[in-house]
Amino acid sequence: MSQFQDIIAYFEDSGLAESIRENDTLFPSIESVHVIAICLVVGSILVLDLRLLGLASIHRPVSRLAGAILPVTWSAFAIAATSGFLLFISNATKYLENGYFVAKICLICAAGVNMLIFHGISARDLSQWEKEPRPPLRARLAGAVSILLWIAVVACGRWIGFTMQVL
Template sequence: MALAPGPAWAEWVAATPMAQAMRDGVWLYPVVEIVHITGFAVLVGAVALFDLRLLGWARALPLRPLAAHLLPWAVASLLLIVPAGLLMFATQPRDFLSNDTFLLKMALLLAAGVNAALFHLGPWRRAADWEVDVATPPGARLHALLSLLLWVGIIACGRLLAYT
């Protein structure tokens, strides 16, 4: 059974020369996927280290300097992840848009972004009060735990895309 045509913009994306090159090249898609996964490893590593600190590990590490160290790594990793993800999406936009696993991954990414924004608008504003050797407030710990769970879900969905 043939799939119904996707949105016009998805069809346009699939017809671009770069999408065609990604589909036709033997090495281009795997290289882009490696870049995407490498970027994800750096991003999730930085996020996990920060979240684990919020959850109480390594309380002797000053929180704000740790964040200042990890943030550039996280931002730089996005410069790998986003373009690589868009390139992979361009190869089969209609298939991705009809894949529940992909849609869940996108929803989890959105939730992770909202969680991070709410953390920075809320508990992070008082981080000076719990900088070193002080228990992180429950609200901040909840954001950290949710962050870790969301990123594990995102990773799982990304991996499951090969099978769904």
């Protein structure tokens, strides 16, 4: 545990973290990039989730749509994670004390687990049903869970702003 605290302290005490903390325009600018990236992550994942639910893009085979949309999602996620990390280290200790921040990280991990379960188990026989307008229940479930988790991620993100008193 203390090793974890050492790592956190290392980043929080770094010159980079200090400039984000002290500079008036740096934090809001990184935050804006973070919001743009998150919007693209959530919006693009929603496209795939709605396909899995059989509610949109129903004429597109699931693997084709996934192949087209996931590079967009992952690129945006990389930007969201990087900008999020920069915001985090500017006040790491306070963020870790914030329940909504911890919840947000856990929910993102849960969304990752949901994705792994889908790709590893539920979509093993993808080729057999991917052209059907309405995928099987396990795929629809994965889509529904994903939508709910990402809504919760955004809600927690917004609530962090109302429960952190740093600026």
